[in-house]
Amino acid sequence: MQFRETELVYFSATGTTRKIIETIGSVLPGRKNAHNLLLKPIKDDFPITADRLTVAAIPVYNGRLPDYCTQSLIHLKGNDTPAIAVVVYGNREYDDALLELKTILEKNGFFVVGAAAFVARHSIFPQVATDRPDTNDLALVRDFTRKCTEKLDSLSAPEEFVPFEVKGNFPYKEAKPVPMKPSSGEDCNLCGTCAQICPVGAISVTETETRTDEGLCISCGACINACPSESRQYRGADYEKFKGKFIERFSRRKEPELFF
Structure with missing residues (x-):
């Protein structure tokens, strides 16, 4: 199966997920259309035809997809449309997020040719996975993308596609808000x-x-x-107390996990 262009759908608050999806896009042929959900969420149904590839890259918050992102993802409407599902997490665990993303896409008319969980700097505790995605991660991102396109090229029709499973559990773990919230300090200049x-x-x-x-x-x-x-x-006594425990527990390097 050939695709003439790619829809890159992503949410990247701190830039790491954007770095990964841009690396994916650099490998893919043809025109790329970027949809940055941070700046412009998808609020109306967005049909994507079978001759366009869709790449969805979403960060993991507390083991799940952010509800803010799922509210956009549910508007993606495929029609036997190929897709790549990617989640990005901060070296703790991605729990059910990849399964959740893959399931949303499949329910909306996509068939997922490849799925991956990549590691990036933790957004709340940046001392964890500080320099990631690093050179090795991005090389693996490119290799993963090539394998996805090779798999798609080997298919003559969606009916030939053989589904695969990814890590995760259903029912999904309870979606809980992150208790720590950022705030402005005394040096805030009220710029807005x-x-x-x-x-x-x-x-x-x-x-x-x-x-x-x-x-x-x-x-x-x-x-x-x-x-x-x-x-x-992020600041305060509770944050400082939890930070040390988190860094100690989750600093050991984890590697990306790929599924085909």
């Missing part, structure tokens, strides 16, 4: 950059302070990544 980038509108800026609605915040870290003064951070 964090409020502009926040995908869920959880941040507001007044003449005297920056406020975060912790009920809305999804702890994606986009505000931290965008803050020009580096004022926006």
Whole structure:
């Protein structure tokens, strides 16, 4: 089966998932159409024909896909359309997220030719997997992509495709919000950059302070990544206490897992 162009659908609050999907895109032939869900979520049904490949790359939050992302993914509508499913996690565990992504795509008319869980710098504890994806990771991303295209090239019709399983459990683990939320420090200059980038509108800026609605915040870290003064951070006694335990427990290097 041949495809004439590729839809690259991704959410990347801190830039690591974008790095992975851009590496995938660099291997794929033809035209690439990028859909950055951080900047523009998909709110209406988006049909994708069988002659276009779809790559979905989503970060893992607490072992699941962020609900913010699934609200866009459910609008992707395939018609025997080939897809590649990728999740990106911070070296702890991806739990049920890859199975969740693959299942969403399959229910919406896609057949997934390859799936992978890649490791990137942890968004809350950046001391874990600090330099990832590294050179070895990106080489594996490229090799994975080539194998997916070779597999697709070997098919003459979707009916020839043999489904495969990925790691994960159903029912999925309970989706719990991340308890730690970023905030602005005393050096905040009230520029409003964090409020502009926040995908869920959880941040507001007044003449005297920056406020975060912790009920809305999804702890994606986009505000931290965008803050020009580096004022926006995770902070507080509870964060510092948990940070040491997390770093000690999850610093041992994990390798990407690939499924075909």
